[in-house]
Amino acid sequence: MSFTSQQIKIGIGRTLLRLMPLIVMGVLTLMTFWLVQKTSPPEAPAQERIRLHEPDYIIKHGTLSALNELGNTKYRILTDKLTHYDDDASMDFDIPRMRLFQPNKAPVTVKADTGHMDGDLTILELFNNASIFRPAQAATETEPATLRMLATSSYFKVLINDDIIETNRPITLEQGTSIMNSTDGGIFNNIQQSMTLSGQVKGRIERAPKGAQ
Structure with missing residues (x-):
């Protein structure tokens, strides 16, 4: 059984459409992580963290x-x-x-x-x-x-x-x-x-x- 190039393109397009929600969610997750890393202050080394007087x-x-x-x-x-x-x-x-x-x-x-x-x-x-x-x-x-x-x-x-x-x-x-x-x-x-x-x-x-x- 052989497929024409048109049929292959249609199949790939349908697969991408099914995966599109996952791709969008992945991109949003990566962007959110990147924004958090950019806006969060750098964590001080353990020895520099403020210790409570306890x-x-x-x-x-x-x-x-x-x-x-x-x-x-x-x-x-x-x-x-x-x-x-x-x-x-x-x-x-x-x-x-x-x-x-x-x-x-x-x-x-x-x-x-x-x-x-x-x-x-x-x-x-x-x-x-x-x-x-x-x-x-x-x-x-x-x-x-x-x-x-x-x-x-x-x-x-x-x-x-x-x-x-x-x-x-x-x-x-x-x-x-x-x-x-x-x-x-x-x-x-x-x-x-x-x-x-x-x-x-x-x-x-x-x-x-x-x-x-």
Whole structure:
């Protein structure tokens, strides 16, 4: 059975007519996809996408320690709850207690109701019922005796790399039986273990017992 060229053309035309809806739909789909690609903003790489400030892990009754260049403990933070954030690596603490260590000196304890540490582990902020405590220490061959010291405020900022604790809020300082109040805060130098008060300072100074300062 043979077909004429006219019959072949008619058959092809009928086939195209039957396929025409599919061809049109395919063309429209391709055009729609092209338009979406042209008008949509480029997707940022995964590492550049904005991350929400949400916890990525929580530790109950955690401990965070850091060593100095000699391998000795420089500071240690104990907390009832540690919350770590993925976007900036910062941490929040519930009931933080930080101990600062200096060779041949009594360790200093800083604590508060809550705390926040930046992602670089350089600044610890302490909020509400914040205090700095240094126990009394007897005289040694290299260090003079020191009296018990307690400084209280609503806020302290610990500059970890500088061994400095500071506040710009009212502070009460007790040393031995002496007590002083400052309106503008003060600075505690952990290397020298001394406190400098700012602003208006009022209180009473008692004579230190013999052999102490």
